[in-house]
Amino acid sequence: MSGDVAVLGAGMHPWGKWGRGFVEYGTVAARGALADAGIEWRDVRSVVGAGTVRGGYPGYVAGATFAQALGWQGARVTSVYAACASGAQAVNTARAQILAGMADVVLVVGADAAPKGFFAPAGGERPDDPDWLRFRVLGATNPAYFALYARRRMALHGDTPEDFALVKVKNAAAGALNPNARYRAAVSPEQVAASAVVADPLRLLDICATSDGAAALVLSSMDFARRHGASDPVRIRAVSTVTPTYPKAVLDLPDIATDSAVAVEPSPMSFRGSIARAAYEEAGIGPGDLSLAEVYDLSTALELEWYEDIGLCAPGEGAALVRSGATALGGRIPVNPSGGLASFGEAVPAQAIAQVCELTWQLRGTAGERQIPGARAGITANQGLFGHGSAVVAVR
Amino acid sequence: MPSKRIPVVAGWFTEDGTEEDFRLLGTRCPLCSSVFFPPQKGLCRNPGCTGGELAEVPLSRHGTVWSYTDGRYRPPAPYLSDPEVPWEPYTLVAVELAAERMVVLGQAAPGVGVGDLAVGMTVEAVPGVMDAGPGDDGAVRTTWHWRPVAAGSSGGAA
Numbered sequence: 001m002s003g004d005v006a007v008l009g010a011g012m013h014p015w016g017k018w019g020r021g022f023v024e025y026g027t028v029a030a031r032g033a034l035a036d037a038g039i040e041w042r043d044v045r046s047v048v049g050a051g052t053v054r055g056g057y058p059g060y061v062a063g064a065t066f067a068q069a070l071g072w073q074g075a076r077v078t079s080v081y082a083a084c085a086s087g088a089q090a091v092n093t094a095r096a097q098i099l100a101g102m103a104d105v106v107l108v109v110g111a112d113a114a115p116k117g118f119f120a121p122a123g124g125e126r127p128d129d130p131d132w133l134r135f136r137v138l139g140a141t142n143p144a145y146f147a148l149y150a151r152r153r154m155a156l157h158g159d160t161p162e163d164f165a166l167v168k169v170k171n172a173a174a175g176a177l178n179p180n181a182r183y184r185a186a187v188s189p190e191q192v193a194a195s196a197v198v199a200d201p202l203r204l205l206d207i208c209a210t211s212d213g214a215a216a217l218v219l220s221s222m223d224f225a226r227r228h229g230a231s232d233p234v235r236i237r238a239v240s241t242v243t244p245t246y247p248k249a250v251l252d253l254p255d256i257a258t259d260s261a262v263a264v265e266p267s268p269m270s271f272r273g274s275i276a277r278a279a280y281e282e283a284g285i286g287p288g289d290l291s292l293a294e295v296y297d298l299s300t301a302l303e304l305e306w307y308e309d310i311g312l313c314a315p316g317e318g319a320a321l322v323r324s325g326a327t328a329l330g331g332r333i334p335v336n337p338s339g340g341l342a343s344f345g346e347a348v349p350a351q352a353i354a355q356v357c358e359l360t361w362q363l364r365g366t367a368g369e370r371q372i373p374g375a376r377a378g379i380t381a382n383q384g385l386f387g388h389g390s391a392v393v394a395v396r
Numbered sequence: 397m398p399s400k401r402i403p404v405v406a407g408w409f410t411e412d413g414t415e416e417d418f419r420l421l422g423t424r425c426p427l428c429s430s431v432f433f434p435p436q437k438g439l440c441r442n443p444g445c446t447g448g449e450l451a452e453v454p455l456s457r458h459g460t461v462w463s464y465t466d467g468r469y470r471p472p473a474p475y476l477s478d479p480e481v482p483w484e485p486y487t488l489v490a491v492e493l494a495a496e497r498m499v500v501l502g503q504a505a506p507g508v509g510v511g512d513l514a515v516g517m518t519v520e521a522v523p524g525v526m527d528a529g530p531g532d533d534g535a536v537r538t539t540w541h542w543r544p545v546a547a548g549s550s551g552g553a554a
Binding site for chain 2: 251
């Protein structure tokens with residue numbers, strides 16, 4: 001297909017709390033991806049950095065920051081920021097440059113060094129910033145929003161905290177097999193139930209941590225990949241970066257209220273559902289074609305929503321799907337075989353890139369103990385606050 | 397001398413009058429009637445509307461619970477909270493307003509815990525005050541709270 005770009009290399013800096021700067025993590029991941037691709041840094045003609053708001057000025061100009069750290073060699077640089085969706089926007093920017101003929105080989109890098117505990121908005125008095133206001137007026141942390149969705153699922157669909165815990169148990173089992181994951185121990189339902197309530201009904205082990213980490217990809221045109229000797233590379237076939245449609249009727253970070261549906265009827269499809277739909281339409285595949293999915297499990301309950309949003313089951317049936325074992329390694333459609341955010345914690349701009357790294361390794365058949373036999377197609381899905389959709393379809 | 401009363405954000409709710417008069421304040425498009433909260437300044441966000449300047453409008457006082465949770469740990473700044481005072485969890489309620497067809501988040505009135513709430517329950521907007529932050533110099537920060545409406549009552553005592 002003419003819209004494909006090749007994934008020549010993937011690399012990561014392991015997730016954790018390492019006490020170093022994001023530039024160092026990103027450089028390690030970038031070198032890993034270049035070595036995996038067999039590409040010399042000097043031959044990269046474009047660098048796209050996914051930005052971070054936690055690294056000062058270098059975080060805002062992430063593309064240039066990584067290019068300098070790897071050694072200036074004159075490549076074009078681009079820096080993008082889209083909250084949790086930054087990584088997918090970086091992948092999409094690289095893809096657009098390749099398909100437009102602006103560059104044959106593009107390096108994509110995202111890295112973060114996260115604080116302990118809750119993410120907090122930037123400092124100062126900023127009453128025009130919705131992210132500042134939700135903390136100032138309501139103390140509404142990210143887990144508070146995850147908990148509102150979880151409680152709503154319990155009321156609407158009859159989900160239970162025990163259902164939510166199954167997601168953690170499943171993802172911890174997969175993460176235990178992933179050397180790049182931060183948490184590599186099995187977790188039992190009893191351990192989830194014994195962890196402290198953070199935002200009722202969610203407990204500490206239902207909510208993803210904030211982590212340091214970095215991920216990088218080397219992408220190229222299909223022609224370049226062939227010339228480079230990669231005759232059957234993993235291909236990125238679609239990238240969805242859609243925004244919501246008015247009125248957005250589901251309360252979403254960092255909003256204090258939804259849009260009003262007085263004048264316009266809300267779309268019957270949720271924003272999250274529309275993210276996946278756009279990716280499927282562009283790729284020409286559907287949920288039935290998937291071998292695996294990597295979804296943004298900021299909380300255990302949210303992973304169940306994603307099952308429904310990416311079409312693995314009907315609305316309200318997410319809990320039944322995880323209970324059936326279908327989404328575990330060895331199941332019909334494994335979700336988060338990497339271990340997901342439950343095992344990684346969130347390193348914001350690196351996370352959507354890390355999802356594509358996992359697809360790459362699974363589709364190559366090099367995912368080691370967590371390999372899904374014969375994996376042919378996968379989707380990543382993610383949502384960044386302020387209305388950023390993100391999904392990538394990769395095939396082999 | 398009574399403490400100075402400062403709204404946590406100016407213009408989001410009425411500041412004078414009785415509890416029965418209390419309302420959240422949004423804005424409404426003069427052309428398509430879309431409502432915005434927090435009060436959007438300027439022009440309508442409905443992509444199919446070319447309406448002019450939005451005008452202030454009081455929101456419905458009653459709504460139904462869309463979802464709820466609580467905060468068991470102290471949120472980071474800029475939430476105002478004195479680190480010297482032991483943390484008291486607060487309850488958050490997302491409330492669906494039927495006339496406006498929108499959901500508005502708020503803290504629950506003091507004493508209302510997650511065990512007192514259920515999705516679909518009727519609640520009302522009432523005036524409230526926030527915890528004092530360090531350096532507030534005795535000023536009281538006013539806000540809005542959601543409070544369950546007692547069955548068979550039109551509001552008021554809950």
